[in-house]
Amino acid sequence: MPVFDYDPPDRFVAGAVGQPGSRAFFLQARGQGGLTTVALEKFQVAALADRLDELLDEVLRRSGGTAEVPAAAPLALTDNDPLDTPISEDFRVGTMALAWDADASMVVIEAQEVTAEGEEFEDELAEPALLRVHITPGAARAFSKRALALVAAGRPPCPLCGQPLDAEGHICVRLNGYRGKSVSPGEGGE
Secondary structure, eight states: OOEEEESSOSEEEEEEESSTTSOEEEEEEEETTEEEEEEEOHHHHHHHHHHHHHHHHHHHHHTTTOSOOOSSOOGGGOOOOOOOSSOOOOEEEEEEEEEEETTTTEEEEEEEEOOOTTOOOSSTTOOOOEEEEEEOHHHHHHHHHHHHHHHHTSOOBOTTTOOBOBTTBOOOGGGTTOOOOOOOTTTOOO
């Protein structure tokens, strides 16, 4: 099992490639002369960002406000640069885990390679690949802010059903599959 361990990374970000509606999402860690890029789903990026914020809020709450955890992402740690190239997927993420390392005051993020259910490895010692990243609370807040903005930058939602609107049209379930005409104010309805 290859373990890609960054303690701490020079850079750890979520990013996407492609047009809204057909984007591919990635986590990317860079440091110690290495670059690791793992693919994951949009919902996994959103869940990771949400859980990071929840974890940091809980650490702050349990410490009574004494932990060195910023309430918001520090401006100095903002990273809006694109993913590093070449974007070469090392593996696809299946399971993710978060932990708080109280001794080092760091957040530990683990992303494990997806495996097919019931898959047996030929070598009993072989295990799925793992990306492990140790980041500061400030870097975690900055990661979360970027990841949430990335997820929100997709297709706008339908005002009726909330499903994403496609550029080529949208069949709304609230209209029983019909493509409804929008009624402008003043035109009236039926």
